[in-house]
Amino acid sequence: MNKQIAIFASGSGSNAKHLMQHFAEHKMFHVTAVFTNKTEAGVVSIAQEHRIPCFHFDNKAFQTGEKVLAKLQDLKIDYIVLAGFLRKIPTNIIQAYSDKIINIHPSLLPKHGGQNMYGKRVHEAVLASGDQESGITIHLVNEEYDKGRIIAQHHCPVLPSTTLEELMQSVQALEHQYYKLAIEKFMLHV
Ligand code: GRF
Numbered sequence: 001m002n003k004q005i006a007i008f009a010s011g012s013g014s015n016a017k018h019l020m021q022h023f024a025e026h027k028m029f030h031v032t033a034v035f036t037n038k039t040e041a042g043v044v045s046i047a048q049e050h051r052i053p054c055f056h057f058d059n060k061a062f063q064t065g066e067k068v069l070a071k072l073q074d075l076k077i078d079y080i081v082l083a084g085f086l087r088k089i090p091t092n093i094i095q096a097y098s099d100k101i102i103n104i105h106p107s108l109l110p111k112h113g114g115q116n117m118y119g120k121r122v123h124e125a126v127l128a129s130g131d132q133e134s135g136i137t138i139h140l141v142n143e144e145y146d147k148g149r150i151i152a153q154h155h156c157p158v159l160p161s162t163t164l165e166e167l168m169q170s171v172q173a174l175e176h177q178y179y180k181l182a183i184e185k186f187m188l189h190v
Contacts, residue, residue, distance in 0.1 A: 003078040003187055004032040011084035013043030015104065015175055019081060020050040022180035029187060033075055037062060037087060065090030072097075081183060082141065086118055089141055099149075101141035102186065104179050106171045108153055109137040113146030123167045126158060134158050134167060136174045138182040152182040 005023065009016045016034065023031050034047040034054040047054040057068055069092055072080070080093070082103040089101060105113055105122075112125045126134045135155040140148035154177075156170040 001028055003029050004076055005029055005079045005081055005183075006033045006035055006072060006075065006077040007031055007043070007081050007083050008035045008085040009043040009083045010036055010038045010041050010086060011043065013041065013046045013084065014172070015083040015179055016043045017046045018176045019083060019180050019183070020046065020052060022184075024050065026184075029184065032077060033071075035068065035071075037085075043083075059087060062087060063090060065092045069093050069096055079183075079187060080141075083179070088145070091143060094141065094143055099140055099190070101148075102151065102183055103139055103141050103146075103148070104175055105137045105139065105146050106134075106175065107137065108133065108135045108155065109139065109146055109150065113137075115145045117146070120164065120168070123164055123171065126167065127162070127164060132158055134171060136171060136178065138179060138186075151186050152178065154178050 007016045007019060020031050023029050031052055034043055034052055036043055036054060036056055037059050039056055044054050055071060061067055080097055080101040107113065107122045107126060112122050133155050135153055137150055138152045139150045142148040154174045156174060158167060
């Protein structure tokens with residue numbers, strides 16, 4: 001079994017970096033390509049450092065998904081891993097990669113998910129809600145934002161004194177520790 005992973009990212013790429021490092025020497029799984037809709041995204045230089053080809057597409061072309069799907073198939077990609085990718089995945093890609101697209105969300109879904117819930121907004125919502133814990137959710141992607149089957153969740157406490165900065169750091173530490181492991185475990189058991 002030798003599986004090819006494509007990472008989709010449009011942000012700083014800190015999660016993508018951890019995934020590239022983790023799978024760099026892996027015997028069964030390889031990060032074969034990075035796909036981004038932002039040429040200036042941090043993930044582009046991270047991919048270069050790891051000598052992983054990076055493919056850019058524009059948001060308009062992505063709406064139909066055709067070109068991106070053709071490229072994914074051309075590269076024989078088995079799994080798509082989203083790491084800070086905010087655009088909706090077109091239906092044809094979701095159908096071609098049914099149960100093979102994985103996302104990470106920085107809260108304990110179903111809480112604080114959905115369209116436009118990303119970045120700081122998620123953590124602000126957690127603090128405003130008075131929740132005593134937050135964390136990360138790793139889930140499969142379907143046609144609704146943040147509604148696919150949950151693969152793994154990891155928790156961190158939220159105290160009355162927890163600041164936004166502290167919460168963001170705790171959640172990011174969980175992301176960097178667990179995303180790669182959850183992906184690996186999932187791919188090994190399907
Ligand atoms: C992470 O918080 C992840 O949970 C969310 O997007 C963010 C990406 O951050 N899906 P980074 O670009 O990997 O630092």
